[in-house]
Amino acid sequence: MNDSGLEFLLDQGGLAAASELADWTLRPADQLQDLERLRARFGSEGGRALYDLELLRRRARIKFRLADAMIFERGGLEQATSEPVARLRAARFQEIGVRSITDLGCGLGGDALALAADHEVLGIENVPLRARLAEFNVRVYEPEAEFRVEERDLEAWSDIETDALFFDPARRDSGGRRAQSPTEYHPPLSCLDRWLPRVRAAAAKVAPSVRAHELPPDTEVDWVSLEGELKEATLWFGDARRGIARRAVILPGEHVLEPSSDAVESIGAIGAVLLDPDPAVIQAGLVESLAQHLGARRIDWTVPHLTADQRVDSPFARSYRVTEVVERPLRQLRRRLKERRLGRITLASRGVTIDLEKLRPKLRVPGEESAHVIFTKRDGESVAVICVAPGSAS
Numbered sequence: 001m002n003d004s005g006l007e008f009l010l011d012q013g014g015l016a017a018a019s020e021l022a023d024w025t026l027r028p029a030d031q032l033q034d035l036e037r038l039r040a041r042f043g044s045e046g047g048r049a050l051y052d053l054e055l056l057r058r059r060a061r062i063k064f065r066l067a068d069a070m071i072f073e074r075g076g077l078e079q080a081t082s083e084p085v086a087r088l089r090a091a092r093f094q095e096i097g098v099r100s101i102t103d104l105g106c107g108l109g110g111d112a113l114a115l116a117a118d119h120e121v122l123g124i125e126n127v128p129l130r131a132r133l134a135e136f137n138v139r140v141y142e143p144e145a146e147f148r149v150e151e152r153d154l155e156a157w158s159d160i161e162t163d164a165l166f167f168d169p170a171r172r173d174s175g176g177r178r179a180q181s182p183t184e185y186h187p188p189l190s191c192l193d194r195w196l197p198r199v200r201a202a203a204a205k206v207a208p209s210v211r212a213h214e215l216p217p218d219t220e221v222d223w224v225s226l227e228g229e230l231k232e233a234t235l236w237f238g239d240a241r242r243g244i245a246r247r248a249v250i251l252p253g254e255h256v257l258e259p260s261s262d263a264v265e266s267i268g269a270i271g272a273v274l275l276d277p278d279p280a281v282i283q284a285g286l287v288e289s290l291a292q293h294l295g296a297r298r299i300d301w302t303v304p305h306l307t308a309d310q311r312v313d314s315p316f317a318r319s320y321r322v323t324e325v326v327e328r329p330l331r332q333l334r335r336r337l338k339e340r341r342l343g344r345i346t347l348a349s350r351g352v353t354i355d356l357e358k359l360r361p362k363l364r365v366p367g368e369e370s371a372h373v374i375f376t377k378r379d380g381e382s383v384a385v386i387c388v389a390p391g392s393a394s
């Protein structure tokens with residue numbers, strides 16, 4: 001999507017034609033033909049804009065419930081927050097009674113559309129096309145929203161007149177290079193130092209791989225995962241803090257794990273069940289707290305896997321029923337799979353450096369039985385744990 005594409009969609013009635021493409025298969029092999037058909041009816045710019053929009057809408061469905069009514073451009077969509085995560089954050093601002101929020105680096109409106117449901121929102125964005133998309137997309141969800149966007153450079157922004165801030169800096173530069181630390185964000189996270197003293201509450205979104213020493217002192221952090229995928233770390237400031245230094249938040253469902261004050265470190269033999277904690281739990285450093293919460297124990301200090309003696313159902317960990325622990329797996333595993341006719345295996349590893357793609361063909365054996373094979377460590381040694389996921393028949 002470029003400026004003239006957006007002009008076609010918004011100002012020349014092109015958007016009405018966009019829904020026609022919803023039934024097209026849009027196979028890569030048909031691209032030239034599809035584009036020709038569209039260009040014949042809508043001109044070169046218009047045809048391209050419709051084609052690109054439909055592709056992006058399909059990609060965006062995983063993030064936005066109303067993706068089929070929104071307008072996207074690729075870079076903005078890649079950086080946009082998924083709707084459930086944006087709503088979770090917006091709910092915290094609502095709980096503390098904030099009236100106005102400034103959304104710093106609002107992109108195409110992924111967070112603004114959730115914030116604008118209950119607040120007066122000002123978006124700031126320095127890419128003019130994205131600013132226009134934010135205006136449009138927020139109104140797809142909130143037609144009456146008190147929302148406006150200013151196109152300007154945040155690095156020079158100082159006229160702060162808002163109760164609260166949400167800051168979502170870009171984590172890639174214009175060439176696509178990924179920032180290695182918050183000092184390389186655009187703008188850098190340190191801009192917060194200038195802004196925070198002027199507002200009641202604030203939140204910032206950073207890469208989930210962020211390390212404690214890269215954050216302002218006393219920052220409260222939520223590591224958030226959605227459908228098992230680690231999405232971000234949310235930093236909370238001012239009145240938005242809750243007095244809990246780190247939490248793991250699992251979506252959907254908003255399951256929250258907090259540090260347990262009486263977590264005792266325990267380690268022991270692999271029992272009937274192997275537990276693979278959600279990545280938000282691991283990244284938040286809450287594996288011990290999870291063990292306490294589930295009545296489980298670690299199997300090695302260097303891997304996050306836990307074990308228990310009976311079935312565990314928890315949103316914080318995937319649970320596998322252990323059928324066998326194979327020592328020296330690189331030597332023994334293939335033989336055991338063959339003996340047990342485990343011809344359909346799913347491989348996973350944690351804490352063990354192993355190239356699963358390379359290994360996969362070597363573990364191919366005849367047989368119809370299925371299993372999960374999880375490489376992990378026990379007492380410092382690599383082992384493969386052959387498991388079935390709960391609910392499987394075998």
Ligand SMILES: C[S@@+](CC[C@H](N)C(=O)[O-])C[C@H]1O[C@@H](n2cnc3c(N)ncnc32)[C@H](O)[C@@H]1O
Pocket residue numbers: 076079080081104105106107108109110111112124125126127130152153154155168169170171186187
């Ligand atoms: C991670 S994206 C925001 C995504 C947004 N929260 C969403 O969910 O759609 C960061 C945005 O900050 C904008 N940005 C980067 N540097 C900026 C600056 N100096 N001034 C204003 N906006 C900036 C980028 O253009 C980008 O759209």
